[in-house]
Amino acid sequence: MRTFNEADLLSLFSALRWTVVLVALALACGGPLALMLALMRSSRIAPLRWLAAGILQLVQGVPLLGLLMFFYFGMPVFLGVEVPALVAVGVAFTAYTAVFLGEIWRGGIQAVKQTQWEAAACLGLTRWQQFRYVIAPQAFRMALPPTVGFLVQLIKNTSLASVVGFVELARAGQMASAATFQPLLVYSVVAAIYFALCLPLTVWSRKLEARLNGAR
Amino acid sequence: MALVEIRDVHKSFGSVEVLKGITLDVEKGDIVTIIGRSGSGKSTLLRCINALETIDRGEIRIEGERIAADMPNLRQLRQRVGIVFQAFNLFPHLTVERNITLAPVLTGKVPKEKARDLALDVLARVGLADKIDAWPEQLSGGQQQRVAIARCLAMSPHLMLFDEVTSALDPELVGEVLKVMEDMARQGMTMILVTHEMGFARTVATKLVFMHQGRVWEQGNPAELFADPKTPELKNFISSVK
Numbered sequence: 251m252r253t254f255n256e257a258d259l260l261s262l263f264s265a266l267r268w269t270v271v272l273v274a275l276a277l278a279c280g281g282p283l284a285l286m287l288a289l290m291r292s293s294r295i296a297p298l299r300w301l302a303a304g305i306l307q308l309v310q311g312v313p314l315l316g317l318l319m320f321f322y323f324g325m326p327v328f329l330g331v332e333v334p335a336l337v338a339v340g341v342a343f344t345a346y347t348a349v350f351l352g353e354i355w356r357g358g359i360q361a362v363k364q365t366q367w368e369a370a371a372c373l374g375l376t377r378w379q380q381f382r383y384v385i386a387p388q389a390f391r392m393a394l395p396p397t398v399g400f401l402v403q404l405i406k407n408t409s410l411a412s413v414v415g416f417v418e419l420a421r422a423g424q425m426a427s428a429a430t431f432q433p434l435l436v437y438s439v440v441a442a443i444y445f446a447l448c449l450p451l452t453v454w455s456r457k458l459e460a461r462l463n464g465a466r
Numbered sequence: 467m468a469l470v471e472i473r474d475v476h477k478s479f480g481s482v483e484v485l486k487g488i489t490l491d492v493e494k495g496d497i498v499t500i501i502g503r504s505g506s507g508k509s510t511l512l513r514c515i516n517a518l519e520t521i522d523r524g525e526i527r528i529e530g531e532r533i534a535a536d537m538p539n540l541r542q543l544r545q546r547v548g549i550v551f552q553a554f555n556l557f558p559h560l561t562v563e564r565n566i567t568l569a570p571v572l573t574g575k576v577p578k579e580k581a582r583d584l585a586l587d588v589l590a591r592v593g594l595a596d597k598i599d600a601w602p603e604q605l606s607g608g609q610q611q612r613v614a615i616a617r618c619l620a621m622s623p624h625l626m627l628f629d630e631v632t633s634a635l636d637p638e639l640v641g642e643v644l645k646v647m648e649d650m651a652r653q654g655m656t657m658i659l660v661t662h663e664m665g666f667a668r669t670v671a672t673k674l675v676f677m678h679q680g681r682v683w684e685q686g687n688p689a690e691l692f693a694d695p696k697t698p699e700l701k702n703f704i705s706s707v708k
Contacts, residue, residue: 369555373569374545383568387559
């Protein structure tokens with residue numbers, strides 16, 4: 251048996267890279283999908299609203315752990331090919347991000363008064379220009395705090411990827427703990443790293459909110 | 467050909483028929499005030515004119531062009547027909563300048579580098595050139611409404627619609643907005659107003675339309691109608707708002 255040392259710490263930081271990759275992947279792929287779902291849910295075309303609502307019910311009704319299992323074990327079965335764990339986990343987090351962020355953004359969009367759409371339409375703007383220049387900036391301002399809140403949740407929830415063997419921060423912590431038999435110490439360090447990752451986000455969010463409010 | 471031709475327009479919300487066969491002509495340069503009790507269909511008629519509401523029957527033509535919510539060049543039409551709302555509806559996240567220049571720049575009416583000059587020009591017409599860099603929430607209600615008028619003027623409209631634009635203002639702020647509208651009237655702008663400002667209807671308007679129960683109940687010269695209303699409904703209405 252050995253004690254927790256610099257090498258373990260380095261391996262935690264090395265695994266942290268994969269946590270960041272997962273979050274970036276989820277945001278990069280899930281963000282645009284979230285916007286699409288939010289627009290579909292706010293659409294004047296009923297079938298689009300129904301489709302988005304169906305996707306939402308389906309994904310929101312399944313725990314993230316279930317999504318991870320489904321894509322990790324299901325993709326090889328349904329696609330007939332082995333996929334790297336990063337892909338399976340990435341798809342699960344993308345779906346998770348798309349629906350939850352989509353709902354947050356839909357709330358932001360719908361919180362902007364209908365009269366703002368009307369005023370923009372009456373000036374001869376296209377529907378997209380109305381959204382891009384009038385609705386989205388106001389919706390963004392309202393949706394910012396819950397969006398950052400979700401981002402913090404997302405960072406912490408990447409730890410669930412460890413259950414399918416994906417070596418991110420939590421999984422690296424498990425391995426270091428098993429090797430050193432110092433779970434309290436190891437998981438405290440892991441928790442501190444998560445905290446250090448999330449804290450700047452919430453601070454930045456508060457500053458951004460204050461700046462945006464000041465700009466009115 | 468009248469600038470605005472409204473022919474037998476019907477509009478219902480659910481089972482409630484709000485407009486019951488409106489026919490009305492507005493000539494170029496006319497200042498038409500529409501008066502009537504709440505629920506008489508005044509605002510709905512105004513919203514139908516620039517297709518914010520779809521009509522069920524009849525037709526509305528502006529400069530000969532038939533209006534419909536699904537017409538392909540609705541945006542071009544709306545650039546020619548300005549509407550000012552009771553609640554101003556300025557964009558709170560944009561400065562006064564950007565509120566005014568957003569549409570002219572995006573629709574290609576004015577190049578970006580000339581946008582500020584345009585904003586200054588229209589703001590000067592409503593007496594607010596010094597507020598160009600202000601945010602909407604820094605302005606009084608009357609000033610916000612004048613910016614909303616300037617925002618419409620920046621699109622060089624052929625017709626302006628005003629939907630109870632002074633109703634949400636404190637009494638002491640009403641005058642400054644009415645003055646801007648009087649100036650516009652003097653400059654020959656064609657305007658249709660839904661209003662409770664009887665003074666304006668009496669002295670500035672060229673035509674008065676009294677709506678009652680979804681119909682044009684009486685219309686004609688404002689001075690004549692105020693002096694000699696033909697129907698008891700208009701008579702009652704005039705005495706109730708005096």
